[in-house]
Amino acid sequence: xxxxxxxxxxxxxxxxxxxxxxxxxxxxxxxxxxxxxxxxxxxxxxxxxxxxxxxxxxxxxxxxxxxxxxxxxxxxxxxxxxxxxxxxxxxxxxxxxxxxxxxxxxxxxxxxxxxxxxxxxxxxxxxxxxxxxxxxxxxxxxxxxxxxxxxxxxxxxxxxxxxxxxxxxxxxxxxxxxxxxxxxxxxxxxxxxxxxxxxxxxxxxxxxxxxxxxxxxxxxxxxxxxxxxxxxxxxxxxxxxxxxxxxxxxxxxxxxxxxxxxxxxxxxxxxxxxxxxxxxxxxxxxxxxxxxxxxxxxxxxxxxxxxxxxxxxxxxxxxxxxxxxxxxxxxxxxxxxxxxxxxxxxxxxxxxxxxxxxxxxxxxxxxxxxxxxxxxxxxxxxxxxxxxxxxxxxxxxxxxxxxxxxxxxxxxxxxxxxxxxxxxxxxxxxxxxxxxxxxxxxxxxx
Ligand SMILES: Nc1nc2c(ncn2[C@@H]2O[C@H](COP(=O)(O)OP(=O)(O)OP(=O)(O)O)[C@@H](O)[C@H]2O)c(=O)[nH]1
Ligand SMILES: [Mg+2]
Numbered sequence: 001x002x003x004x005x006x007x008x009x010x011x012x013x014x015x016x017x018x019x020x021x022x023x024x025x026x027x028x029x030x031x032x033x034x035x036x037x038x039x040x041x042x043x044x045x046x047x048x049x050x051x052x053x054x055x056x057x058x059x060x061x062x063x064x065x066x067x068x069x070x071x072x073x074x075x076x077x078x079x080x081x082x083x084x085x086x087x088x089x090x091x092x093x094x095x096x097x098x099x100x101x102x103x104x105x106x107x108x109x110x111x112x113x114x115x116x117x118x119x120x121x122x123x124x125x126x127x128x129x130x131x132x133x134x135x136x137x138x139x140x141x142x143x144x145x146x147x148x149x150x151x152x153x154x155x156x157x158x159x160x161x162x163x164x165x166x167x168x169x170x171x172x173x174x175x176x177x178x179x180x181x182x183x184x185x186x187x188x189x190x191x192x193x194x195x196x197x198x199x200x201x202x203x204x205x206x207x208x209x210x211x212x213x214x215x216x217x218x219x220x221x222x223x224x225x226x227x228x229x230x231x232x233x234x235x236x237x238x239x240x241x242x243x244x245x246x247x248x249x250x251x252x253x254x255x256x257x258x259x260x261x262x263x264x265x266x267x268x269x270x271x272x273x274x275x276x277x278x279x280x281x282x283x284x285x286x287x288x289x290x291x292x293x294x295x296x297x298x299x300x301x302x303x304x305x306x307x308x309x310x311x312x313x314x315x316x317x318x319x320x321x322x323x324x325x326x327x328x329x330x331x332x333x334x335x336x337x338x339x340x341x342x343x344x345x346x347x348x349x350x351x352x353x354x355x356x357x358x359x360x361x362x363x364x365x366x367x368x369x370x371x372x373x374x375x376x377x378x379x380x381x382x383x384x385x386x387x388x389x390x391x392x393x394x395x396x397x398x399x400x401x402x403x404x405x406x407x408x409x410x411x412x413x414x415x416x417x418x419x420x421x422x423x424x425x426x427x428x429x430x431x432x433x434x435x436x437x438x439x440x441x442x443x444x445x446x
Pocket of ligand 1: 251
């Protein structure tokens, strides 16, 4: 869809509704012609700001700043006029309409970035990283995306694989097309090394991307029997009285989630319904939800009442969560404690007196910290890249199975798919559809 509109001049409000200044971007061959019609000025100098009036017929509808850049020295590589108008509400929307009436088309999502890529102002992966800089709400993804967008592009390593795949692609094509004339055999040992190197390089980036995704959506769930103090702990950790606390077992019927902020980390903390045999249908539903949370949580806080002996339900919880990331916590340590051997290494806390909460918070942060991505390794910021990487990894594994076989057509098919896939992944896009998929997920006005 972007390619069909390449010759048109596009415009969009680049700032969010409600801002006190609205920046309207106009990009394309007619940008200055339109600006001229609107402002009654004849010429616009490169990289220069001017104070202009905007006319709608004889009426002055705005007095604002205009900033102009001449092709190819602009963000998009085209002529660009930016109007800095009052607010990003009705006034700005009407000026956008006026620009459209004078010959521009409303820009599609990410269309300015698309044009920047097409005009070699940046690579696709830099554009994806830049879009993450704009949208990121997390310090780690901001740091990584800044690095990828403004410093050395860490996907460079994947680009280095391309010449070797190109070599095998040319060779395999020649063997298939001219079986009698091509004397060179494919060096399968060399191809196998390339496959293994590609698997390693792509897997590293995939694993780092997974760590980042996990960090961005880190789920902590407090689990335990009724009345052990789950809601009390939940309230302390989030810093306010969000969940109802009562001395009646079964108080929490449904789960509640809130954001937990600790030492620069951010996670979703969930208080759940106490696990036990339910007395009622409503409670049974709550307990079922808690069981589902048990599967989904990245970290489980297993909470026990340290003043009483463990029972079968407590032991069952410990058994069920053996393979998960868990923190075993004993609450109510303001009471005389019962010696439960299963809880000998547990973190001791008292929600009533606020004891042990700092230690527990440290341990939570240590767990989150394990998911911090390697800052020197690349990450895939978009879902499109992550899926593509998985597809390529699958094809690399499949190709391995056909090595040394006589089935050269199949080998060529896989080499071709992998070669194009790696090109796409490292920003050298091979089809128009791919552009639509990637830039369609960007912000409007970028
Ligand atoms: N002595 C003492 N009492 C506590 C402590 N923590 C919680 N309680 C009390 O234990 C009772 C149950 O607390 P909740 O936080 O509602 O327990 P819960 O695990 O959420 O219970 P359900 O929602 O029923 O599963 C309340 O009366 C709390 O005041 C503690 O550290 N010491
Ligand atoms: Mg509760």
